[in-house]
Amino acid sequence: MADEKKPGLFEKGGKLYWLHSSIDAFDTFLRVPGTVTSKGAHVRDGIDLKRVMIMVVIALVPAALFGMYNVGLQTSTLYGLDWNFWHMFWYGLLRMLPLFVVSYVVGLGIEFASAQIRGEEVNEGYLVTGFLIPLIVPVDVPLWMLALATAFSVIFVKEVFGGTGMNIWNPALVARAFLFFSYPSSMSGSSVWVSKTWVGALKDVDAISAATPLAIAHESGLEALDAQYSFMDMFWGFIPGSTGETCVVAILLGALILVWTGVASWKIMVSSVAGGLLVGWLGQLAGATELPFYYQIVMGGFLFGSVFMATDPVTAAQTETGKWIYGFLVGALAVVVRLWNPGYMEGMMLAILLMNTFAPLIDHCVVTSAVNRRAKKVLNA
Amino acid sequence: MSNNLDLKKGLNIPLKGSPAREVLASVIPDVVAVKPTDFKGFVPRLLVKEGDRVLAGSPVMAHKQIPEILLTSPVSGTVQEIVRGEKRKLLAVLVKADENQEYVSFGAKAPQTAEETKELLLKSGLWGSLIQRPYGVLAGLEDKPKAIFISSFSTDPLAADTDFTLGDSLQDLQAGVNALAKIAPVHLSIRKEVYSSTTFHKVENVVEHLVSGPHPAGNVGVQISHISPIRKGETVWTIAPQQLADIGHLINTGKLDLTRKVAITGPAAEKTGYVIALPGTPVKELTGIEGDVRVIGGNVLSGENLGADGYLGFFQDQITLLREGREREWFGWAKPFRPKVHSTSWCYFSWLTPGKKYDLDTNLHGGVRAFVETKCFEDVTPMDIFPIYLIKACLAGDIEKMEKFGIYEVLPEDLALCDYVDPSKNEIQAIIQKGIDLMIKEMA
Numbered sequence: 001m002a003d004e005k006k007p008g009l010f011e012k013g014g015k016l017y018w019l020h021s022s023i024d025a026f027d028t029f030l031r032v033p034g035t036v037t038s039k040g041a042h043v044r045d046g047i048d049l050k051r052v053m054i055m056v057v058i059a060l061v062p063a064a065l066f067g068m069y070n071v072g073l074q075t076s077t078l079y080g081l082d083w084n085f086w087h088m089f090w091y092g093l094l095r096m097l098p099l100f101v102v103s104y105v106v107g108l109g110i111e112f113a114s115a116q117i118r119g120e121e122v123n124e125g126y127l128v129t130g131f132l133i134p135l136i137v138p139v140d141v142p143l144w145m146l147a148l149a150t151a152f153s154v155i156f157v158k159e160v161f162g163g164t165g166m167n168i169w170n171p172a173l174v175a176r177a178f179l180f181f182s183y184p185s186s187m188s189g190s191s192v193w194v195s196k197t198w199v200g201a202l203k204d205v206d207a208i209s210a211a212t213p214l215a216i217a218h219e220s221g222l223e224a225l226d227a228q229y230s231f232m233d234m235f236w237g238f239i240p241g242s243t244g245e246t247c248v249v250a251i252l253l254g255a256l257i258l259v260w261t262g263v264a265s266w267k268i269m270v271s272s273v274a275g276g277l278l279v280g281w282l283g284q285l286a287g288a289t290e291l292p293f294y295y296q297i298v299m300g301g302f303l304f305g306s307v308f309m310a311t312d313p314v315t316a317a318q319t320e321t322g323k324w325i326y327g328f329l330v331g332a333l334a335v336v337v338r339l340w341n342p343g344y345m346e347g348m349m350l351a352i353l354l355m356n357t358f359a360p361l362i363d364h365c366v367v368t369s370a371v372n373r374r375a376k377k378v379l380n381a
Numbered sequence: 382m383s384n385n386l387d388l389k390k391g392l393n394i395p396l397k398g399s400p401a402r403e404v405l406a407s408v409i410p411d412v413v414a415v416k417p418t419d420f421k422g423f424v425p426r427l428l429v430k431e432g433d434r435v436l437a438g439s440p441v442m443a444h445k446q447i448p449e450i451l452l453t454s455p456v457s458g459t460v461q462e463i464v465r466g467e468k469r470k471l472l473a474v475l476v477k478a479d480e481n482q483e484y485v486s487f488g489a490k491a492p493q494t495a496e497e498t499k500e501l502l503l504k505s506g507l508w509g510s511l512i513q514r515p516y517g518v519l520a521g522l523e524d525k526p527k528a529i530f531i532s533s534f535s536t537d538p539l540a541a542d543t544d545f546t547l548g549d550s551l552q553d554l555q556a557g558v559n560a561l562a563k564i565a566p567v568h569l570s571i572r573k574e575v576y577s578s579t580t581f582h583k584v585e586n587v588v589e590h591l592v593s594g595p596h597p598a599g600n601v602g603v604q605i606s607h608i609s610p611i612r613k614g615e616t617v618w619t620i621a622p623q624q625l626a627d628i629g630h631l632i633n634t635g636k637l638d639l640t641r642k643v644a645i646t647g648p649a650a651e652k653t654g655y656v657i658a659l660p661g662t663p664v665k666e667l668t669g670i671e672g673d674v675r676v677i678g679g680n681v682l683s684g685e686n687l688g689a690d691g692y693l694g695f696f697q698d699q700i701t702l703l704r705e706g707r708e709r710e711w712f713g714w715a716k717p718f719r720p721k722v723h724s725t726s727w728c729y730f731s732w733l734t735p736g737k738k739y740d741l742d743t744n745l746h747g748g749v750r751a752f753v754e755t756k757c758f759e760d761v762t763p764m765d766i767f768p769i770y771l772i773k774a775c776l777a778g779d780i781e782k783m784e785k786f787g788i789y790e791v792l793p794e795d796l797a798l799c800d801y802v803d804p805s806k807n808e809i810q811a812i813i814q815k816g817i818d819l820m821i822k823e824m825a
Contacts, residue, residue, distance in 0.1 A: 030712065031709040031710060031712070032709060032713035032714060032744070032747070033745065033747070033748060034706070034707045034744070035744070035745040035748075036705050036706055036707060036742075036743040036744055037743050037744075037745055039808055039810070039811050040793075040797070040800040040809065040810040040811055041681065041683070041798075041800035041810070042675060042677055042681045042682075042684065042743050043394065043538075043681045043703065043741045043742070043801065044744070044745050044746050044800070044801055044806065045723065045726065045746065045801050045802050046719060046722035046731075047725075047726040047729065047746070047802070048714055048746055048747025048748070048750075048804050048806065049747065049748075049750050049804050050714035050747065051715075051726075051729070051747075051804070052726075052728060052804055054714070055728050121749070123750060124750075125753075163751065164750065164751060165750060165751025165752055165753045165805070166751055260727055261726065261727045261728045262727050262728075263754070313755070314753055318755055319767070320756070320759070367767055367770055371785045374765055374766075375785075377765070378610040378611075378612055379612070
């Protein structure tokens with residue numbers, strides 16, 4: 001029983017008191033705390049951050065499950081293997097599992113350690129971050145790189161700011177950005193997005209390329225893209241890419257859960273897609289791209305970013321008006337980077353990180369204008 | 382003339398145990414307490430010692446800095462005990478009540494001027510009924526309030542129904558209004574849905590406002606912020622309907638008789654209803670208390686934990702009984718269904734049973750965290766303020782920002798629902814109170 005795990009040893013003054021944050025974390029994970037209200041309202045809503053965070057993880061499950069299947073599908077297609085559905089799924093699951101383990105062990109380890117250093121309870125925020133990171137990196141990323149990136153982002157993006165709720169940038173995206181800028185050869189190009197660690201070694205055809213639709217369109221244009229992948233392929237997600245990002249249907253299912261439960265802002269999702277469509281359309285008009293504007297939404301990490309990353313309540317804009325502006329700029333900037341940037345074909349990561357940086361400024365402007373309006377109203381009242 | 386105020390944001394917590402419209406008992410207390418802590422901003426100086434005789438209406442303590450402001454005994458009897466807390470802080474004066482009550486005579490005469498009204502309120506100890514905004518403290522003697530606001534109804538969880546408690550006190554209410562109207566215009570808000578059936582619409586000499594909406598629409602602070610927002614340097618006064626009737630009763634009868642109907646409410650109450658009692662009555666005499674139950678003077682959002690041995694406060698016309706929620710539920714946060722727990726969040730399934738009333742307890746339902754999800758604050762705050770920015774300004778002690786974000790217009794009770802809905806379990810009311818205390822200190 002949990003009570004027996006929590007003897008005087010871990011209580012204040014006990015020998016192992018320094019471990020109390022971890023013990024509390026496990027204890028409250030098993031059973032909700034018996035704390036009663038001591039001041040303020042005497043009754044409280046049943047919601048807590050554990051519940052909020054687990055909802056996000058549940059919303060990510062469809063994308064993760066499809067992603068695992070797609071890992072197997074892409075590999076078997078590339079190598080012409082005769083796999084059935086379960087082969088593909090199991091292959092993907094086995095390839096993804098180490099990523100999840102590394103992400104959670106490294107991230108939660110640091111979370112627990114820093115909670116103990118600060119003498120606070122362990123925050124639940126990493127439940128989501130730890131699930132997101134494996135879904136947005138190439139499946140073959142070396143595990144030590146993943147561990148390094150996770151450690152960097154949890155320590156320098158989250159803990160130094162004070163933990164969940166205090167960070168400026170989305171930690172999962174920073175982990176990805178860290179990999180992207182530190183180890184570009186493992187993170188970009190046309191050979192990293194299909195898993196071949198095991199199969200490739202067997203077949204010894206390491207050089208086989210499987211570019212993402214974005215890369216094909218970027219390098220060879222619309223005709224080459226259409227020759228390889230149809231719009232519906234991209235919509236359903238039967239394309240190479242990060243594990244979580246390919247299937248529009250699975251992401252929309254997640255979006256539905258997030259919007260329904262109110263955990264993430266639909267305003268950010270809608271305005272981000274609107275921003276992406278608008279710039280995609282302008283780019284088409286201006287001749288910057290021959291891609292139909294709606295391709296921008298189904299390709300790459302655009303939708304995954306709009307639904308799961310841009311909406312992080314900590315790093316997004318906080319005001320309701322601010323959310324519209326923030327979301328729109330995320331979507332618009334992502335497509336701007338895609339269309340007017342010769343080097344890098346995907347813009348979502350940088351767009352979100354940039355707007356994370358500017359979200360407080362957006363809020364400041366919104367709040368200042370509201371305060372001025374209010375001051376006028378009070379003056380005339 | 383009446384004005385409409387339709388509020389949309391807010392929340393009525395679906396709590397079991399609203400008071401049945403019946404009088405359960407009439408309590409003649411053995412001992413009553415006069416508690417200076419009921420009055421924010423009151424610094425007590427004792428005027429009596431143990432063994433002294435007092436009448437109903439005799440002063441027992443005065444404000445240290447403003448000696449005109451008195452607190453008086455609600456009963457005649459003998460001073461039994463002076464209760465002190467830490468650092469000899471004066472907590473209460475206990476008066477043992479006589480069998481036959483004797484009253485100080487204040488003369489049954491309606492005040493004709495503002496000065497007469499003020500004098501009567503000061504002498505009788507009812508000055509403390511007037512609350513000054515901003516800050517929610519005792520009204521100052523030199524205040525020039527731009528208006529006096531009264532909310533005739535309460536939307537607090539399980540609140541006493543003022544139509545039941547004061548429905549037959551129209552003459553007292555009117556006399557109270559007439560006296561206060563000598564000082565400043567009186568604004569009276571009435572619940573729109575019951576306008577024609579309520580006694581309050583018969584009160585004259587007031588500016589009427591028809592208000593509708595979920596809690597906190599009945600909070601006078603919320604109404605003021607829509608009707609006439611408080612500018613820097615301005616003050617308004619507020620008074621609750623029960624205290625208004627007390628003043629009127631004093632004027633009509635010449636004696637201080639604070640007898641009132643007190644609602645007994647809450648899921649842990651054996652029987653809900655109303656008890657006729659005096660402020661300062663021991664709660665044990667008002668209701669049976671069994672088991673690990675919290676006795677709250679007032680409502681579950683902004684009420685005071687009185688303890689089983691406590692005394693009803695001056696402003697409290699409601700007692701709420703709640704079970705202490707010390708049980709620990711296995712995997713509570715992960716369970717798909719938790720039928721005993723209410724949540725406004727759609728992460729739970731409370732939305733499936735909109736009419737259901739809950740047997741809520743005092744469990745915090747989680748651990749304290751940093752602010753993460755903050756839109757929920759706006760959803761329950763029907764005022765033109767940014768709750769989260771005001772809260773953060775209070776935390777930072779930034780006077781200029783607190784002013785900008787509307788500290789003059791709020792009391793903790795107006796943001797009490799933020800306590801309820803916050804998934805990070807922060808104590809919003811305590812934070813706002815800290816901000817207000819800082820304002821009082823800095824602006825003095």
